[in-house]
Amino acid sequence: xxxxSLKHRILxxxxxxxxxxxxxxxxxxxxxxxxxxxxxKVVVVTHAYGSRSGVxxxxxxxxxxxxxxxxxxxxNTLPTIYGLLxxxxxxxxxxxxxxxxxxQAFSTFCHEALMHARTMGYKVxxxxxxxxxxxxxxxxxxxxxxQFTLADVSQAICVSHTSKENTVLRxxxxxxxxxxxxNAVDTAIFKPAVDRPSRSExxxxxxxxxxxxxxxxxxxxxxxxxxxxxxNVRFIIGGDGPKRVRLEEMRxxxxxxxxxxxxxxxxxxxxxxxxxxxxxxxxxxxxxxxCIAILEAASCxxxxxxxxxGGVPEVLPDEMIVLAEPxxxxxxxxxxxxxxxxxKIDPQxxxxxxxxxxxxxxxxxxxxxxxxxxxxxxxxxxxxRLSRYLFCGAWAGKLFCLVMIVGFxxxxxxxxxxxxxxxxxxxxxxxxxxxxxxxxxxxxxx
Amino acid sequence: MLDFSLFRMVIFSISNARYTYVHxxxxxxxxxxxHHIVSRSGSAKYVFVYAxxxxxxxxxxxxxxxxxxxxxxxxxxxxFDIFIVKLLLGKPVKKESVVIMPAxxxxxxxxxxxxxxxxxxxxxxxxxxxxxxxxxTPVTCYWTxxxxxxxxxxxVLVFKKLRPPVKMLVHVWKALCAATGSKExxxxxxx
Numbered sequence: 001x002x003x004x005s006l007k008h009r010i011l012x013x014x015x016x017x018x019x020x021x022x023x024x025x026x027x028x029x030x031x032x033x034x035x036x037x038x039x040x041k042v043v044v045v046t047h048a049y050g051s052r053s054g055v056x057x058x059x060x061x062x063x064x065x066x067x068x069x070x071x072x073x074x075x076n077t078l079p080t081i082y083g084l085l086x087x088x089x090x091x092x093x094x095x096x097x098x099x100x101x102x103x104q105a106f107s108t109f110c111h112e113a114l115m116h117a118r119t120m121g122y123k124v125x126x127x128x129x130x131x132x133x134x135x136x137x138x139x140x141x142x143x144x145x146x147q148f149t150l151a152d153v154s155q156a157i158c159v160s161h162t163s164k165e166n167t168v169l170r171x172x173x174x175x176x177x178x179x180x181x182x183n184a185v186d187t188a189i190f191k192p193a194v195d196r197p198s199r200s201e202x203x204x205x206x207x208x209x210x211x212x213x214x215x216x217x218x219x220x221x222x223x224x225x226x227x228x229x230x231x232n233v234r235f236i237i238g239g240d241g242p243k244r245v246r247l248e249e250m251r252x253x254x255x256x257x258x259x260x261x262x263x264x265x266x267x268x269x270x271x272x273x274x275x276x277x278x279x280x281x282x283x284x285x286x287x288x289x290x291c292i293a294i295l296e297a298a299s300c301x302x303x304x305x306x307x308x309x310g311g312v313p314e315v316l317p318d319e320m321i322v323l324a325e326p327x328x329x330x331x332x333x334x335x336x337x338x339x340x341x342x343x344k345i346d347p348q349x350x351x352x353x354x355x356x357x358x359x360x361x362x363x364x365x366x367x368x369x370x371x372x373x374x375x376x377x378x379x380x381x382x383x384x385r386l387s388r389y390l391f392c393g394a395w396a397g398k399l400f401c402l403v404m405i406v407g408f409x410x411x412x413x414x415x416x417x418x419x420x421x422x423x424x425x426x427x428x429x430x431x432x433x434x435x436x437x438x439x440x441x442x443x444x445x446x
Numbered sequence: 447m448l449d450f451s452l453f454r455m456v457i458f459s460i461s462n463a464r465y466t467y468v469h470x471x472x473x474x475x476x477x478x479x480x481h482h483i484v485s486r487s488g489s490a491k492y493v494f495v496y497a498x499x500x501x502x503x504x505x506x507x508x509x510x511x512x513x514x515x516x517x518x519x520x521x522x523x524x525x526f527d528i529f530i531v532k533l534l535l536g537k538p539v540k541k542e543s544v545v546i547m548p549a550x551x552x553x554x555x556x557x558x559x560x561x562x563x564x565x566x567x568x569x570x571x572x573x574x575x576x577x578x579x580x581x582x583t584p585v586t587c588y589w590t591x592x593x594x595x596x597x598x599x600x601x602v603l604v605f606k607k608l609r610p611p612v613k614m615l616v617h618v619w620k621a622l623c624a625a626t627g628s629k630e631x632x633x634x635x636x637x
Contacts, residue, residue, distance in 0.1 A: 055579075067582060090585075424612050
């Protein structure tokens, strides 16, 4: 069955990758690992993180290029429009790439790399991981950039139907080109506790970055009210951020130091331990395209209470989640309903259900279908492609066309200066099956 | 330092547009192994740089003679030309050699067009492993052959000035592995 299908050579491009931890980073890593298992070749390109620069290999021979361009704001590389053309061209030729897959609309590296890949005629797939607004200045500009990138993309992927609607509206992309492939969770790591915490005291867990969009202001209203109504409820809050001060103030004001525990930043490896110490997971985000956090919580056997925003209603079945409007009163009501539902919850059954519903191998297979479809798109020459850019707007369309024409000319210049034949192709190394085990054996674990 | 310019026997040679790789032995004995990378750098680059320099000087002279600007412009353009030539052309390298003396050491030589030779000797027991590494710069990515030295944090580049293609580097790498007794593993780790 798999012998018939085409094996792709995929280049994942984003500003966000290991050693950073986050939704996009984990998505790229897990997707790459599963695609490698399916027999495809995957290479990741990102900017250098501090002294981590050059070529590194991760598990299963995942090759990562840390290109030494310095990030300038919020992990994004300085946008120079054509600066990345030489290195991206070199990598595309030496690794014999067939599909370029960019991640996250807020990554300048991704947009530039996709533009150069299109100029050189490669098939391009883009995955959007977040929801964005339409009205503020930052969003307007970013949506214009997104319109430019997506004007000529082969296929696009969104993580939920809500996200698809949002992306299609922001970018003007025809909906037929957008696939919905949800994120998944590593159920092997997120397992319920062997011994359930006792129900004499109900523990509600919150793990998120403490920023405005994660609804910390809602928490500040909800927590004192719940503590007042239910004397046996305790809160554990993991995570750090600019809004942490507000939560500390709330603790002081209502004397909740023994009822609300603040853990500070939680390492990704510790997340499971924090989750299994609780019964209920509370998510108060104001906007969310998908929300992997509630998947992790459900996989650990916690009942979830969440705000009904973005793609959250699409994620979990009704018996595993209680939804509320992003309003303090409604959320308190939802928490009360969840506490009443607790006796009927079986964590192991929840975990098993999550294992069936979400797994990364399924995501990889669906992404493979998107790549197959992308490769079937027709090859168009520069003039045909330019007509698509003209639809982006009266002034913007002409500007984008100019940018693409200059890019094309620079590419031709580069072809003369450094012909493609001069760039040697890298042979594919096959890692011996047990090479990781050998290395672990040699180094004694402390 | 020994001079290996007599009694060459060429065992193997590969060529491309920019470099020629020659593997030869002295006195047809199997002990001493020499690998050369000879630069065949085309004259195109020199022609381009000198032509640009001449153009700049010509413009300055034109401005001085016909438009009556001051002579200092000609001097500045001359300085600029010298700076540009030094920057872009540097010191041209004729060839780089690796002399492998088993059980003794490895000598790395850089021969310049001007006749100058810079040599660097590495004793055999200081070499932990010869490795082929991919180097990434902001604009390109290329292969280098390096030696990991015991007790040092920096690796020693075998070919310091030239960037030969990996199919030439592989032969030198295999010879170095044989001489230092390292196993030829088919992939490179970083740390």
